[in-house]
Amino acid sequence: MQHSVLTFKNRQHGVDFFKVSVDDKSLVICNKCSKQVPRGGKSSTSFNTSNLISHLKHSHRFDGVLKAYEDARAAKDASNLKPAAKKPPGLTHIGEAFEKSKKFARNDPRAKAIEDLIMEMMALDDQPFTLVEDRGFSRLINHLEPRFTLPSRRYFSDVCLPAKYDAIARCIHTLIDNNVKDMSFTMDIWTCDVSPVSMMSLTAQWLNTDFQLYRAVLQTQELPGSHTGTMIHQTLEMVHVVLRDNARNMEKAMKECGVANLGCMAHSLQLAVNEAVLSQRAVSDCVAIGRKIVGHFRQSQVASSALRKLQERLQVPQTRFQQDIATRWNSTFYMLKSLVAQKQAIAAYAVEHHLPATLNAHQWTLVENMLTILDPCEQLTRNISKATATAADVIPSTQALTRLLKQTVPTDHGVKTSKDTLLKAVQSRFGHVEEEPLYYLATILDPRYKDRYFTLASKSNQATDMLREKLLENDGATAGTPQPEEPPEKRSREDGNNSLLGMFEAILEENTEAAIHQENGRVDAELQSYLSEPTLHLSRCPLEYWRSNQSRFECMAQLARKYLSAPCTSVDSERLFSAAGHVMTEERNRLACEKAEMLLFIKKNLPLIHQQVEG
Template sequence: MVKAMRDADLPSLPCMAHTLQLAVADGVLSQRSIADIIAYGRRIVGHFKHSQLAYSRLQNIQKQLGQPIKRLQQDVPTRWNSTVNMLQSLMEQKRALGAYGADYDLPSMFTGSQWKLVENMISLLAPFEELTHQISSSTASAADVIPSIRALTRLLEKAAETDHGVKTSKAALLEAVQNRFSDIQSKRLYTIATVLDPRYKDRYFSDALKPQIRGLLSDVLATGQEQQNGEASLEATGSEPPEKVPRAGSLNAMYAELLDEDGEHGGGDISSSTSSQMNLYLSEPVIPRSGQPLVFWRDNKSRFPALAQAAQDYLCAPCTSVDSERLFSTAGNIVDEKRNKLSAKNAEMLIFLKKNLPLMLNKYALREMALLISIPLLSFSLTHDFHAMHFKCM
């Protein structure tokens, strides 16, 4: 796929989630002490996965200790966050596993120092898991890459109480992240998308780079100046997905710290020239990270018409291939062994509805409809419409 983009002379960006996977594998999972702990954890989980009797005994112990009945999670080697989930499930069942090991045989067991290392490693990788969830959203764009990596590297550079036993891994992880994402600020698409995102603007760039970035943005606006005279409407985006508020944590604190260090929030006069639009836009404070960039540009396109047009072009690029891979899974769920006679056209229509119908439906309108119509009648109507559509597509 990369070669096809290169041969077609089209700009291409790597998947940020896959690059993070490689960075974690290089920096942490390759460490001998960490690799040994992961191997022990896989043997412990495998012991219960392959024995229903062992799981029954563990559940009885969980009941006796007053803990919720939970199953241990098996990791997938190609997904580092599944390894973190496996270690978290082991950590939650530490007491139950200790009681089980006292009465029954286990293929391996952590020592006290290894349990502490597991806890510290989970704390070390928690920001990576949080960031992976954020960039895997369908609304994440190329604008999220530079601020996220700056916040992540800032966090890894800070000393923490949980660094005991993982300092070498933390340093190796920082080096891996810096190497894997060393050229992001030199890529035009990343830079312009970040500046055009009202949550970030130029606040995550060094003072030495800001004049160069403003010049680059001026070139983009000058190139698209002819298009600004036409109708550059952002209303085609329709209803925006629900606002996703990131979980509170130390990674978010790094975003705020970088914004506080910038401290460049002034005012300005509105002017029709692209240069004045850019200066006014960059002088205003950024919107909260929980805000929606496309909603901002829809509401402010009359103030910044040139910037709004450029935002349409640059904020549509995703930063990961996660959503397209989810679309492949959707296709596999629609066309299966029991429904393999669907034509390509009908299958495409069903996939389109599955992915886009939630964005087009107004949840508040549906809620008002539910108040006016009885629930049984509404259920019957929806079921009847679904079967009619299903029969027509078949």
């Protein structure tokens, strides 16, 4: 039996170079020339391939056998080679590896960028400066960027905070200086609950040349001492229009400053509802009982669980009761509304369990009828508290609310006196709005309202005349050629006349035909063309209208940019101080007022800066 010498077999081509001798295993026979070649010894332990290779080199150098062997050998050697180890990307030499482990210098741009982002996070998310000392945060930063050395909290509070404040202030100044001519301001005063600090805010609102609305916090300043009108006056500088609340110290300050100012519509409505409705003895008794009921379920987990079981059994929505806040009448409205929604479940609970107080049948009816009176007021509060609400909404809203309160409906039973008192309070607090130029000019420049929502024709003519005077003051700008306007939208009356929206539509229908056919030679072609066109639907945005039509009504667009920039409430300032409550907490009650001002300034203005950068 013959055996191939596998070491000399070209497996790719199937060629055997030698075979073992049958008679003597210490010899192999060349398959080419049949010559016997010693294997290097007598025992298998001494066998080698040196003699076989020498035989091929001397005897078969030129006949192709040697080349075949060398090719087979090279292929085998290549297959036995181990693949070279891949080097980590970027580590091409020791110098680069060392660079990767080297800490950033304090002034390194990469380190500055990380510090800047940490500072922004502290301001936006109300994080304390001690965050950088927390073990978890330190481990996270070290994992994300081992080369960054986390500075101390003092460094962030004393270096990074002022630097970020100055950078944002420069951006705000640049934004305002960029062709902003007319701005509206809101202001408010806030007192901290956890430290003896009072602050006054000044926020600005304006429209750019493309009718985009901007808001920025210009200042949040400490207001030490008594909040008298004189003290507030000394704080204000270079302000010409201010929207304020109705506190007497604010009114006095505005008079001493000699600046144009308006009261907050939401605050005026709050006072009207409180003095006309919630102060009524029967209503206040119902509210007090409602607070006890809500407090019982909110403070007792056992009572809440029992109520949920009753809700499941009665198949009523499992909603939570809302606790009211004494200074917010609409929160009382929401509390009473949540109680009425759970009336059946509360009655069933009172039969099986103890309640600290209950409403009788007459009181339940009183609450339900009272909600129908307050519902339009709640709708109005939501509308004027929107970010898009302007001074133009005041006259149409108050007229719609007044006419709605004058209507007689079946739900007036038992609450007619409260309704009449609320009507008088609304007329008393808002009766002057049609005499205020800022209000009636903003109204007539709003394409949703124009001159359709004034109570008398004389009021409408007064607004039109004043607008014409303003147009003439703008150097007698000529009107553009009137272009075909899109067809008037179909106005939905599905809400009927029992809602605030339905009353808006009713007023508009009464005054539209007369306004369109009225010809007044005292107004120029531009004004007449604008007023004769159909109004926009209430759901449309007036700023989009002016953005598209400012080339047609160039002079009027300039006035619209001025008067439609004014808000109708001081909600922006109140929201600012809601944020202040998160900045100055029990854990941060030693935070210096100056640093709290900077944090608030950054928190409220940074999104605007980001919007500008991304835009």
